Amino acid sequence: MAASFIPDFRLMWYLEELRRKEFVKFKELIRQEAWNRGLPPITGSEIRNVKRQGFAGLLKERYGEQQAWDLALSIFPKLNRKDLCEKAARESAIHAYRAHVKEKFSRLWCRESFTEVQGCFDQTITQEEGASLEDYFTPRAARKPHTVVLHGVPRIGKTRLLTKLMLAWSDGRLYRDRFSFVFYFCCRELKQLTATSLVGLISRERPDCIPITEIVAQPERLLFIIDSFEELCCTLSEPESELCSDWREERPVKTVLGSLLRRKILPEAALLLAVMPERPPGLQNILEHPNMQVLTGFQQSHRKQYFCCLFEDRGQALEAFSLVRDNEQLFTMCRVPLLCWMVGTCLKQELERGRDLAATCCRISSVFLSYVFNLFTPKDAHCPSQQDRDQLKALCSLAAEGMWTDTWVFGEEELGRNGIADADIPTLLDLKVFRKYSESVRAYSFIHMCLQEFYAAMFYLLDSPGGHPSPAVGCTEALLLTFLKKEKSSWVFVGSFLMGLLRESEQQKLDALFGSQRSRAVEPQLRGYLRSLTEQEDFLQQMEFPLLFYGLFEMQSDAFASQVMRGLRGVHLPIRENADLAVSAYCLKYCSNLREVCFQVSNVFEEERGLEPMISDLCVSGEIRILFEVLTSNPNLRNLTLTCTNLSHKDELVLCSTLTHPVCHIEQLLNSSFSSEGCRVLSFVLLRNNKLKVLDLSGNELEEGMPALCEALGHPDCTLQHLIKLCVNVGNFILWGHLCLAGLQPLSVPC
Structure with missing residues (x-):
């Protein structure tokens, strides 16, 4: 028990548990024990009328917190208070483990934190991070026990956050009343093991003085953190008959952790799993009611703050940050703390060597090469040794x-x-x-x-x-x-x-x-x-067009791009990030023989808040309009497909304006999704554009826009030949019937 420590307020709690006669006897026994140990004595007058709070303060002042607690702990058995002895043993074990955790994870932080900047994002958990982590295990309805899956790309900061979690728990700033023990398992380390048991894994993470039975006695007060789970290459798809339910049984590490995650061992315990996206596939469907969380790294404000701390001169920091912000791909990479450090370090070194930051920031390959060049070339030299x-x-x-x-x-x-x-x-x-x-x-x-x-x-x-x-x-x-x-x-x-x-x-x-x-x-x-x-x-059927486009964008050679791209007849471009827009627009202008293009615009992370992303439709920004420029710059283009793309009304206006441009020759507009207001605008296109022959409005459930659209479709100036998959509600079905009588050829039965 010598290693244990309980502050005076905790000692005060124990003294309050003593009955009046027990407290009187406790004071006398403390005096005797102090005398036996050769400690400074306590006189009778000092304790005669002292209350519990005053006596706790006296012991702390006379002997110090640790020694005062050791004295009190030796008296509880003499009072036949077994309950207090057992509780104190548990408290001491928990504290011993907390001290072990603090020491271990402080070392880990020092080893992993070479990218730290003084005064910026230290090991202390922020209020925002703490609130998010507490919320992870807030009971939702009757779904208990709780499993949280924290996923994020490599080096986005998962281990960093978990290290801060462990340190905050060891200091009592996080999960104070929720978890008695928190165990951290790093699969990078565990995959070196052959057979083990859950007891064996716990024993690797605890001081020897903590009895294992004490730990598992209250499984609902345990949190198991499993980091870098993808390192085990575990699918979690084993038949239940191959799993184990005994926490003492030795099995392969994959089996033990799989049994824990699938609630076969200590099913009441809480779990926090950190893993790369989609590793293993279908993870959400395998686990029991998982709380899926995305770690997105540095927010924009964090990146700016990081640059300001990295550079001694604030003006230089803001100049460098502004140039990085203008490069969408480079700025996105800086969400990863380590890459943010690398980019900032590179630009700081470039400034010190008198180089042009704008030239360095133009492409990510320029930044990476400058970083490596500075790494291996002395400051006063022109080349490495x-x-x-x-x-x-x-x-x-x-x-x-x-x-x-x-x-x-x-x-x-x-x-x-x-x-x-x-x-x-x-x-x-x-x-x-x-x-x-x-x-x-x-x-x-x-x-x-x-x-x-x-x-x-x-x-x-x-x-x-x-x-x-x-x-x-x-x-x-x-x-x-x-x-x-x-x-x-x-x-x-x-x-x-x-x-x-x-x-x-x-x-x-x-x-x-x-x-x-x-x-x-x-x-x-x-x-x-x-x-x-x-x-x-x-080959084109198998190629990922964005990968080619990003390569050409990095190279920035008009002659090279023209020769490579002129043979393309059709491209499929998924747009997932803002950077994809500029890259696609750059490359499409070199596709001189392009006849068909398909854009698939997904929801993207436009900006993050805290640990969870704020999902925002990229189209709302209006920047998708730069993609529509290809419709007027390439006279050979005939087919435009917009897959899974929800246009804002501003974007609908831009698209419709482009479709009526004299040099736009689009004949088929497929998988397009228009709002009711957009359909009113589209009706003008149908009257002015005699080149558009096929219109696909898949999935549109039109109400207010339907009459205007039907009126345009039935007009003598409308040359549209086929209308595909238009969903018509009952109220507009009569209008649809008039269109059919007018000679329009629907290619599918209306809804």
């Missing part, structure tokens, strides 16, 4: 192997094969190229997957990329083919980085980095290869 070049080439080789083998954590074998020696590791850790993967294993990863992708892209601009020691590493053409077909879901930027590095301004930096001009030989090779791909119909 030969030793630094060799180290950089080894990193590029390692990154490329990891991309092709789906490896993000590297051990001694992978490091050695690619030319990275043990002596290099401390330097790479100091440079913040690597981060230690775990405390128990000698393994390392790049500080972020995006940086691994960037190093891998640079590998293909080295002198001899074909000579890789791993046979799994493909050639440049294989890289582009795999990327554009998205055969590897983990590849996000590598193809865009490769194409972005072919810009003349980036080639000059690459020449300085590697001491060669290999990149200039790659550009015509890739241009010819991409042009041949875009002329193959079977």
